[in-house]
Amino acid sequence: MPAASAAGARAQDRPATALRRSRLRALRRANWAGWLMVAPALLVYVIFVLQPLVITVQYSLYRWDGIGASQWVGLQNYVTVLTDQNFIQILTNAFQLILFFCVISVGLGLVVASLIRRVVTGRVGTAARTVLFLPQVIPLVAAGIAWSWVLALSGVVNQILGAIGLGGITQAWLGDFGTALPAVGLIGVWVLLGLCTVLLLTGMGKIDPALYESARIDGAGPVQEFWSITVPSLRNEIAVCITVTAIAALASFDIVYISTGGGPGLATMVPGLEIYQLAFVGQQVGLASALAVVLVLLVLIVVLPIQRMTGGEPL
Amino acid sequence: MQRREVVTGSLVLIVLMLVTLLPFISLFTTALHPSGSVPLGIDWPANPQWGNFARAFQVADMPVLLFSSTIIVVGVVPISVAISTMAGFAIGHLRIPGARALFLLFLLGLTLPLEGIITPLYYLVQSFGLLNTRLAIILPLIGLYMPFSVYWMRAHFVNMPSELSEAARVDGASTWDLFWRIHVPLARPAIASLTILLCVWTWNQFLLALVLVQDPTQRTMAGALGAFQGHYATNIPLLSAGALLILLPSLIVFLVFQRQFVAALLQGSVKG
Numbered sequence: 001m002p003a004a005s006a007a008g009a010r011a012q013d014r015p016a017t018a019l020r021r022s023r024l025r026a027l028r029r030a031n032w033a034g035w036l037m038v039a040p041a042l043l044v045y046v047i048f049v050l051q052p053l054v055i056t057v058q059y060s061l062y063r064w065d066g067i068g069a070s071q072w073v074g075l076q077n078y079v080t081v082l083t084d085q086n087f088i089q090i091l092t093n094a095f096q097l098i099l100f101f102c103v104i105s106v107g108l109g110l111v112v113a114s115l116i117r118r119v120v121t122g123r124v125g126t127a128a129r130t131v132l133f134l135p136q137v138i139p140l141v142a143a144g145i146a147w148s149w150v151l152a153l154s155g156v157v158n159q160i161l162g163a164i165g166l167g168g169i170t171q172a173w174l175g176d177f178g179t180a181l182p183a184v185g186l187i188g189v190w191v192l193l194g195l196c197t198v199l200l201l202t203g204m205g206k207i208d209p210a211l212y213e214s215a216r217i218d219g220a221g222p223v224q225e226f227w228s229i230t231v232p233s234l235r236n237e238i239a240v241c242i243t244v245t246a247i248a249a250l251a252s253f254d255i256v257y258i259s260t261g262g263g264p265g266l267a268t269m270v271p272g273l274e275i276y277q278l279a280f281v282g283q284q285v286g287l288a289s290a291l292a293v294v295l296v297l298l299v300l301i302v303v304l305p306i307q308r309m310t311g312g313e314p315l
Numbered sequence: 316m317q318r319r320e321v322v323t324g325s326l327v328l329i330v331l332m333l334v335t336l337l338p339f340i341s342l343f344t345t346a347l348h349p350s351g352s353v354p355l356g357i358d359w360p361a362n363p364q365w366g367n368f369a370r371a372f373q374v375a376d377m378p379v380l381l382f383s384s385t386i387i388v389v390g391v392v393p394i395s396v397a398i399s400t401m402a403g404f405a406i407g408h409l410r411i412p413g414a415r416a417l418f419l420l421f422l423l424g425l426t427l428p429l430e431g432i433i434t435p436l437y438y439l440v441q442s443f444g445l446l447n448t449r450l451a452i453i454l455p456l457i458g459l460y461m462p463f464s465v466y467w468m469r470a471h472f473v474n475m476p477s478e479l480s481e482a483a484r485v486d487g488a489s490t491w492d493l494f495w496r497i498h499v500p501l502a503r504p505a506i507a508s509l510t511i512l513l514c515v516w517t518w519n520q521f522l523l524a525l526v527l528v529q530d531p532t533q534r535t536m537a538g539a540l541g542a543f544q545g546h547y548a549t550n551i552p553l554l555s556a557g558a559l560l561i562l563l564p565s566l567i568v569f570l571v572f573q574r575q576f577v578a579a580l581l582q583g584s585v586k587g
Contacts, residue, residue: 140521
């Protein structure tokens with residue numbers, strides 16, 4: 001840009017050239033100052049994010065116990081991560097959690113948001129918005145503690161089941177191979193439902209009410225309205241919800257660490273927790289780093305197509 | 316609207332609200348049972364042990380935890396907001412040469428899960444000799460917040476009309492004047508939302524605290540709660556009382572600043 005305007009300036013008459021020059025000088029001064037203003041942010045970002053990211057890739061090519069000498073193993077750690085039964089189960093768990101975190105949170109969020117917006121417009125709706133949002137504010141660790149207790153053998157869930165005559169199916173929900181992962185998934189729904197609801201509500205506020213009126217005149221019921229007006233109009237908000245919940249599922253750590261520790265067996269083990277265990281308990285830094293790189297790529301693979309879909313700014 | 320629909324809808328919402336509140340209610344009634352007992356999920360005790368809260372307050376070392384978390388928030392948030400506001404201004408409004416490349420570089424970190432870099436972060440912090448200090452949490456967090464914060468502030472500054480700056484330039488304002496006197500005051504709402512978001516995220520940060528700081532009294536609130544659970548996992552009433560106490564500050568702040576909170580978190584997820 002400065003080069004182009006300098007070339008243009010040469011063709012101009014003198015006063016204009018002088019003006020351009022002083023503008024150019026101001027521009028350069030602004031550039032200088034501008035770079036100084038970016039520098040601190042860039043510096044901490046490079047030191048504490050980009051550098052570790054590069055080192056993760058580097059570690060992933062070695063076998064290293066974190067203390068002694070490291071040994072170059074090429075891509076062997078990646079082969080392990082992508083072919084070993086245990087790792088495949090861990091990655092599968094993460095994708096199953098996506099199903100819960102995304103599908104249920106967003107689906108239920110859509111229902112709740114349209115209820116609040118279109119049906120229950122009074123005080124109950126407002127209260128629901130606040131209450132459902134609560135879990136978003138508290139530390140996930142606290143959510144993990146509370147839910148471990150709710151789902152425990154003598155917890156509320158079993159208490160309620162017993163009270164309605166289903167005492168036969170009570171069990172330690174987080175301790176059973178079959179129910180532990182869905183249980184963790186539902187904790188995720190509990191955390192994310194309010195966020196999705198409020199996000200979708202904001203989107204609904206932008207929908208032209210005339211659309212609903214004309215649908216009413218054509219004799220559409222609430223269900224038809226929902227599918228033919230609400231859902232299509234909320235494409236962007238739904239995409240945001242899916243992005244946020246998918247990242248929350250793939251990168252989940254706090255809740256799993258507190259509520260199950262990945263167990264029983266590997267039933268609820270997720271990549272984030274496995275990275276922590278491998279690196280800081282099992283002293284297999286190389287393997288942990290390979291899994292970390294795979295996790296980073298998985299998040300991108302899942303999130304980028306969703307961003308494309310909305311045609312918004314590239315994320 | 317038909318009456319039946321309204322009633323059904325209200326019922327659905329009320330059930331969902333009850334489910335949302337269930338864990339809190341269960342924690343509360345459980346916390347009132349005698350320490351060390353194993354009560355039922357929700358069961359009002361014959362003889363409520365309000366003293367459990369006092370005991371949890373003591374064993375969890377609440378004043379120290381509050382102090383530690385506050386120090387970390389104060390160490391992280393103002394600096395993060397200040398440097399990301401400057402960077403967002405330079406990239407979004409001044410459009411310095413290379414602004415687009417810089418922006419993309421910051422975007423690169425936007426979806427990066429912390430677990431992806433936690434291992435090298437540990438060795439990095441160790442090499443700085445900062446393990447087990449609050450700086451071990453503060454410095455990496457500032458770096459980790461940059462992608463989102465710069466993205467956020469740039470989105471604000473990119474929409475500011477350039478005529479405003481040109482007018483100030485003609486009056487002889489320096490770049491810094493332009494930033495500090497004109498644009499920062501106008502950016503106040505964006506800065507406020509960013510501040511709220513970063514405070515919540517810092518307060519609730521767990522993994523960094525778990526990995527980089529052994530001593531719970533040097534951790535964030537969430538990290539300290541993790542340690543508390545480790546110690547008292549078998550004493551369910553005491554654990555419940557402790558968890559509730561540790562929840563309380565977040566809850567109070569949320570209920571007081573509800574509107575700003577929801578708005579900030581919303582914009583945060585829309586833009587993030």
